Amino acid sequence: xxxxxxxxxxxDEYIKALTEFHGNFAPGLFIGGFMVAAAIRxxxxxxxxxxxxESTACLPDAIQMLTPCTVGNGWLKIIDTGRFAITLYDKKxxxxxxxSLDPQKLDRFPEIKNxxxxxxxxxxxxxxxxxxxxxxAGENAFTIRNVTVSRALLGKHDRGRIAICxxxxxxxxxxxxxxxxxxxxxxIYSKLSRVG
Amino acid sequence: xxxxxxxxxxxDEYIKALTEFHGNFAPGLFIGGFMVAAAIRxxxxxxxxxxxxESTACLPDAIQMLTPCTVGNGWLKIIDTGRFAITLYDKKxxxxxxxSLDPQKLDRFPEIKNxxxxxxxxxxxxxxxxxxxxxxAGENAFTIRNVTVSRALLGKHDRGRIAICxxxxxxxxxxxxxxxxxxxxxxIYSKLSRVG
Numbered sequence: 323x324x325x326x327x328x329x330x331x332x333x334d335e336y337i338k339a340l341t342e343f344h345g346n347f348a349p350g351l352f353i354g355g356f357m358v359a360a361a362i363r364x365x366x367x368x369x370x371x372x373x374x375x376e377s378t379a380c381l382p383d384a385i386q387m388l389t390p391c392t393v394g395n396g397w398l399k400i401i402d403t404g405r406f407a408i409t410l411y412d413k414k415x416x417x418x419x420x421x422s423l424d425p426q427k428l429d430r431f432p433e434i435k436n437x438x439x440x441x442x443x444x445x446x447x448x449x450x451x452x453x454x455x456x457x458x459a460g461e462n463a464f465t466i467r468n469v470t471v472s473r474a475l476l477g478k479h480d481r482g483r484i485a486i487c488x489x490x491x492x493x494x495x496x497x498x499x500x501x502x503x504x505x506x507x508x509x510i511y512s513k514l515s516r517v518g
Numbered sequence: 519x520x521x522x523x524x525x526x527x528x529x530d531e532y533i534k535a536l537t538e539f540h541g542n543f544a545p546g547l548f549i550g551g552f553m554v555a556a557a558i559r560x561x562x563x564x565x566x567x568x569x570x571x572e573s574t575a576c577l578p579d580a581i582q583m584l585t586p587c588t589v590g591n592g593w594l595k596i597i598d599t600g601r602f603a604i605t606l607y608d609k610k611x612x613x614x615x616x617x618s619l620d621p622q623k624l625d626r627f628p629e630i631k632n633x634x635x636x637x638x639x640x641x642x643x644x645x646x647x648x649x650x651x652x653x654x655a656g657e658n659a660f661t662i663r664n665v666t667v668s669r670a671l672l673g674k675h676d677r678g679r680i681a682i683c684x685x686x687x688x689x690x691x692x693x694x695x696x697x698x699x700x701x702x703x704x705x706i707y708s709k710l711s712r713v714g
Contacts, residue, residue: 470707
């Protein structure tokens with residue numbers, strides 16, 4: 323099954339593919355697919371684009387599955403405002419489209435509302451009904467905006483010289499103090515022992 | 519082609535799959551595949567595990583392609599120390615394996631060294647030679663450590679109540695001030711206009 327081509331997925335195929343990529347079915351990733359599709363449809367004039375995801379939950383995977391933008395290639399930035407919204411934009415001008423799930427529009431979609439506001443426990447959700455409602459709601463549950471992404475977020479930053487950290491001896495993008503960010507105090511490990 | 523099963527990929531298949539997912543061939547993603555494989559081999563006693571990636575470049579995609587951990591499902595955390603290293607760990611105990619590309623070991627591998635320290639310009643890299651050297655180097659270019667991930671990074675945080683931001687009207691995980699993080703000053707857009 324071709325990745326990255328939303329139009330080639332039926333809803334059932336997308337559910338299968340997202341479950342494979344994401345590890346389990348997640349309503350947020352399903353609805354995220356429709357949000358990404360809504361944005362792509364409006365980005366027609368741009369052949370390539372970058373993406374911003376405002377939530378760390380589910381949505382980044384919808385973008386990574388359905389567009390060429392991934393975290394690792396740098397075309398997807400995650401800026402965690404906590405809002406359930408994605409933006410596709412032209413990397414030069416910053417012009418693009420932001421799609422968010424609109425809480426004001428959810429009274430017509432009780433299953434989506436229950437899931438989104440965590441009003442029902444996971445075990446009590448009717449997944450079939452929720453899937454059906456997401457499909458029939460489509461763009462009616464979203465607010466879609468034309469946006470210009472702030473200049474500070476545009477463009478590639480020069481990645482500069484690779485240096486050796488004076489403390490851990492590992493390579494890192496050079497900073498003035500001579501230490502990588504871990505040795506500057508970004509603690510990750512409580513124990514670390516060499517085996518190979 | 520099955521995703522998430524490194525052992526089923528030949529090197530050529532992995533190059534094809536990573537190019538499809540990542541958008542272009544990237545040496546860091548190719549070498550990252552070997553790093554993830556080296557960690558997986560040592561995580562035999564754990565059926566499931568979480569992942570930490572210490573770099574935003576390339577490596578997150580190797581983890582997302584070859585393990586069940588993605589940014590969107592929360593099993594992959596990106597903690598940008600700038601170091602070229604990945605960690606797989608048991609989410610309860612924090613015990614796991616960290617694999618890093620070791621700058622001290624690269625004198626034997628001149629093509630990898632040139633690429634890693636950006637000593638040659640992209641256009642001047644001999645990609646065939648580099649691919650061959652990455653394959654023949656294998657784990658000899660890595661340092662592999664047993665680690666325990668700090669307690670603060672373990673466990674799921676309760677995601678709490680979903681509230682409506684008093685300023686933008688969008689939903690977000692409730693914070694005391696009544697504002698989502700964007701309206702608290704995390705600026706993303708210089709222009710925003712409603713179209714749907």
